[in-house]
Amino acid sequence: MRTALVIGAGLIGTSAALSLTSRGVTVHLDDHDLDRARTAASLGAGTDAAPDGPVDLVIVAVPPAHVARAVADAMVRGLGRAYLDVASVKGGPRRELEALLRGTGQDLAAYLGTHPMAGKEKSGPLAATGDLFEGRPWVLTPTRDTDTEALNLALELVSFCRAVPIVMDADAHDRAVALVSHMPHLVSSMVAARLENAEEAAVRLCGPGIRDVTRIAASDPRMWIDILSANPGPVADLLAEVSADLDETVRALRALQSEDETARKEGVGGVEDVLRRGNAGQTRVPGKHGSAPRVYEAVVVLITDQPGQLARIFADAERAGVNIEDVRIEHATGQQAGHVQLMVEPQGVSQLTQALRERGWAVRT
Numbered sequence: 001m002r003t004a005l006v007i008g009a010g011l012i013g014t015s016a017a018l019s020l021t022s023r024g025v026t027v028h029l030d031d032h033d034l035d036r037a038r039t040a041a042s043l044g045a046g047t048d049a050a051p052d053g054p055v056d057l058v059i060v061a062v063p064p065a066h067v068a069r070a071v072a073d074a075m076v077r078g079l080g081r082a083y084l085d086v087a088s089v090k091g092g093p094r095r096e097l098e099a100l101l102r103g104t105g106q107d108l109a110a111y112l113g114t115h116p117m118a119g120k121e122k123s124g125p126l127a128a129t130g131d132l133f134e135g136r137p138w139v140l141t142p143t144r145d146t147d148t149e150a151l152n153l154a155l156e157l158v159s160f161c162r163a164v165p166i167v168m169d170a171d172a173h174d175r176a177v178a179l180v181s182h183m184p185h186l187v188s189s190m191v192a193a194r195l196e197n198a199e200e201a202a203v204r205l206c207g208p209g210i211r212d213v214t215r216i217a218a219s220d221p222r223m224w225i226d227i228l229s230a231n232p233g234p235v236a237d238l239l240a241e242v243s244a245d246l247d248e249t250v251r252a253l254r255a256l257q258s259e260d261e262t263a264r265k266e267g268v269g270g271v272e273d274v275l276r277r278g279n280a281g282q283t284r285v286p287g288k289h290g291s292a293p294r295v296y297e298a299v300v301v302l303i304t305d306q307p308g309q310l311a312r313i314f315a316d317a318e319r320a321g322v323n324i325e326d327v328r329i330e331h332a333t334g335q336q337a338g339h340v341q342l343m344v345e346p347q348g349v350s351q352l353t354q355a356l357r358e359r360g361w362a363v364r365t
């Protein structure tokens, strides 16, 4: 691939453009908000000038409700040799596109619906990074009519972004993401909504647990209305299952308040059941690079809010010969201090702890 056109220079479009540009592809950036295309270009994601002929690949990265129209317009104008979109839902936009192309003389052969399973709760080009898709699954939904050229160009894009291609049927994809993305998003919003009118004294105590559960609740509601509107059935079915678990758990907790010992025992059983099923499900969440989950242990280091602290910790860990697999930073509420959790292989814990303590860090394991 030598040339690409990204329509929608937001988080996903600009991230893909950054990856392609770094691999030598000439990327043209288009957005109905010209400032966004200009911002993406200033970040090194490509040029906001229009291409002077058809590009190899047109990447449509606009909100799901606008995808079919944007792809159809690009196809009718002959902007590329192949076209793909990156929307979070696949069945609806494809059917909509089919309807829009009817009678235009265009068919769907040069189009491929795709979905990178990577993202952020932030939107826009300023949130984009060139490594956003590294090691993440990128779903491709070809049909038997898809051109080999379109599929190969999509595979090249996935490879340039260092993502992992996964081929799926569009409707099967939508059922799968209802489970692993859309239903969890709503549950996160519902948990976060409890905080809206909560007392400040309670909110000040927020720790890592609630941060993990509510991060995605900060996402743009307009984008998520589009996503959920295109996949309502599967998401509603899953939320009904969550709702049944909620009812059971409320019943079990009420039983724990009972004076009657048998009822209390049943309550413990009910609570234990949901916690154990949660453990079992959580172990199935894949780890880094889509591999089987690995168990890391946390070495927690206290830092103060001064420049260069993280760089010093990493340098000290490297000197100790311990590989850091993942990092989380917890800022202490209302203080100029925080904790850095360094996730390492269990056998590296004592070596790293000792090395960091020797270099003056306050460490908790």
Ligand SMILES: NC(=O)c1ccc[n+]([C@@H]2O[C@H](COP(=O)([O-])OP(=O)(O)OC[C@H]3O[C@@H](n4cnc5c(N)ncnc54)[C@H](O)[C@@H]3O)[C@@H](O)[C@H]2O)c1
Residues within 6 Å of the ligand: 007, 008, 009, 010, 011, 012, 013, 030, 031, 032, 033, 036, 061, 062, 063, 064, 066, 067, 070, 086, 087, 088, 089, 115, 116, 117, 118, 119, 120, 121, 122, 123, 124, 125, 223, 227
């Ligand atoms: N945010 C995520 O985590 C994530 C992850 C994977 C896939 N996606 C999908 O990627 C797509 C883009 O999402 P995003 O997070 O980058 O959103 P974003 O809001 O950051 O970017 C979307 C961009 O599209 C532009 N736009 C809207 N309509 C347009 C049109 N008709 N023509 C040209 N430009 C138009 C907007 O101005 C905006 O700059 C969506 O379809 C979304 O479902 C998002």
Ligand SMILES: O=C(O)C(=O)C[C@]1(C(=O)O)C=C[C@@H](O)C=C1
Residues within 6 Å of the ligand: 087, 088, 116, 117, 118, 119, 120, 121, 122, 180, 181, 182, 216
């Ligand atoms: O990490 C996040 O912020 C996301 O929500 C990313 C996430 C997800 O994993 O659910 C959200 C929607 C996209 O379609 C793909 C990825």
